[in-house]
Amino acid sequence: MIGREVDAALIDTAVRAALGQLTPGQCAWHIKVPAGRYRRDDAASRPRVGVPVGRDCMKTHVIVNGEAHDRDVGPRLLLSDFIRQALGLTGTNVGCEYGVCGSCTVLLDGEPVRSCITLAVQVDGRRLTTVEGLTNGEDLHALQRAFTACHGLQCGFCTPGFLMTLLPVYNRAKHLEADEIREVISGNLCRCTGYQQIVEAVRLALNGAAALAESPTDDG
Numbered sequence: 774m775i776g777r778e779v780d781a782a783l784i785d786t787a788v789r790a791a792l793g794q795l796t797p798g799q800c801a802w803h804i805k806v807p808a809g810r811y812r813r814d815d816a817a818s819r820p821r822v823g824v825p826v827g828r829d830c831m832k833t834h835v836i837v838n839g840e841a842h843d844r845d846v847g848p849r850l851l852l853s854d855f856i857r858q859a860l861g862l863t864g865t866n867v868g869c870e871y872g873v874c875g876s877c878t879v880l881l882d883g884e885p886v887r888s889c890i891t892l893a894v895q896v897d898g899r900r901l902t903t904v905e906g907l908t909n910g911e912d913l914h915a916l917q918r919a920f921t922a923c924h925g926l927q928c929g930f931c932t933p934g935f936l937m938t939l940l941p942v943y944n945r946a947k948h949l950e951a952d953e954i955r956e957v958i959s960g961n962l963c964r965c966t967g968y969q970q971i972v973e974a975v976r977l978a979l980n981g982a983a984a985l986a987e988s989p990t991d992d993g
């Protein structure tokens with residue numbers, strides 16, 4: 774295919790060729806491009822696209838944002854890949870891929886988990902909430918409105934993770950001081966905002982505009 778113009782027919786051929794590598798009974802989600810760094814000029818170090826990573830799919834039933842899904846899932850498939858690729862919910866971002874940055878945070882039975890270090894099969898029979906589940910139609914969640922009002926984001930890459938970390942706190946309707954908010958979000962990294970605007974957004978959402986006005990957060 775090298776040297777040919779890419780059109781719909783060529784893409785179709787490439788997809789069929791890739792799917793042809795599946796053995797009977799194997800699900801497409803066994804096929805995974807391994808993560809990792811490799812040099813473009815070093816063929817030996819490139820990930821082998823299309824290499825089956827397991828043979829036995831597992832039936833997985835999960836409620837995602839209130840909607841039931843039944844999928845055959847490869848035992849090594851990461852939850853973040855399942856969410857983004859199998860379900861097409863690309864609001865969940867993947868940053869570090871090893872559980873440090875918090876950008877891939879989703880709720881599992883109401884509690885935050887890092888989807889990049891959780892296996893998709895672990896959510897069988899459970900309830901998953903992604904950032905897409907925050908909105909009600911066109912209406913943004915109060916946390917999202919507060920982030921907007923306080924400029925709690927710049928590039929926005931980290932924002933879904935922050936929102937999902939904060940959602941259980943918001944749902945508990947607890948008043949938090951600035952240092953307590955910093956503690957809650959201490960597992961989420963943002964490279965743009967410097968965190969102050971995020972803290973103010975959380976204060977606005979949790980404590981209301983009056984509390985924000987009465988108690989400025991210029992304490993660092």
Ligand code: FES
Pocket residue numbers: 866867868869870871872873874875876877878887888889890
């Ligand atoms: S991508 Fe999961 S914690 Fe960074």
Ligand code: FES
Pocket residue numbers: 925926927928929930931932962963964965966
């Ligand atoms: S807004 Fe860019 S990383 Fe947080």
